[in-house]
């Protein structure tokens with residue numbers, strides 16, 4: 001079971017937001033509505049925005065095209081399932097449709113969480129084929145998003161072009177959080193080369209996910225240290241507090257402006273000079289946020305930049321001495337996944 005600080009949402013308020021987003025099909029219908037729950041800094045004259053799950057709920061996630069973003073409907077209403085669950089499905093149209101029969105969970109949420117893993121390797125709208133199969137071993141915590149323990153995507157099975165993508169949950173020695181690793185011990189999610197969080201649980205929303213969300217979301221427990229990725233100067237703090245919560249704006253020395261939102265503690269003052277790596281505060285769940293996370297947004301002038309392009313990314317490889325432990329963890333997960341699938 002996850003500690004409370006890791007559970008999404010932590011209770012109460014988020015359901016209201018989920019309710020609001022229940023009308024979220026507006027996203028797919030292309031309608032523009034103003035949603036006050038966005039975590040975007042509100043401009044003087046707010047432009048209409050929608051955000052498929054309160055930004056920031058992390059269930060939205062989705063490094064995938066907008067039409068795959070399926071916000072949660074009403075409260076999950078899913079009771080805790082005992083132990084682990086498995087699901088397998090065959091793609092006939094979209095990824096979300098593939099998950100529609102998933103039991104003991106919220107299918108849209110499971111689809112979203114699954115998509116976070118493989119969206120780093122492909123465009124899940126463009127690159128899925130009819131007949132591809134998804135396989136997932138997961139737990140369903142009470143009222144929170146599913147926790148994926150292992151996932152596979154079999155692309156074009158039975159053809160000469162078959163390719164299998166796998167993601168095994170494993171906490172590498174020295175890491176603060178578990179991550180997901182491929183069969184060969186390569187980390188599945190990419191990381192920013194010089195990002196704002198040395199440690200975090202998972203990137204749950206990318207800039208490209210949805211045009212109305214202008215940043216990148218990092219799911220992480222309240223109190224995770226935030227550092228200035230680049231040297232610069234603090235230009236604002238705690239503006240538009242109702243939406244942004246405790247927040248800091250830093251202008252990097254190259255002129256790029258960075259916003260850090262929903263912080264728990266703000267550790268810097270207006271005008272303060274920062275060197276790269278200086279701690280600027282701790283992550284939180286303040287403002288219009290439905291789960292502990294950091295919203296990180298960068299701009300040059302009026303243009304929003306993609307942190308992935310600005311910072312660059314890397315993929316870690318487990319060190320040799322971690323491989324035996326990983327292989328054992330992978331073996332146990334694989335036995336559960338394959339055993340449960342075989343007994344269905």
Ligand SMILES: [Zn+2]
Pocket residue numbers: 039055056205213215216217294295296
């Ligand atoms: Zn965000």
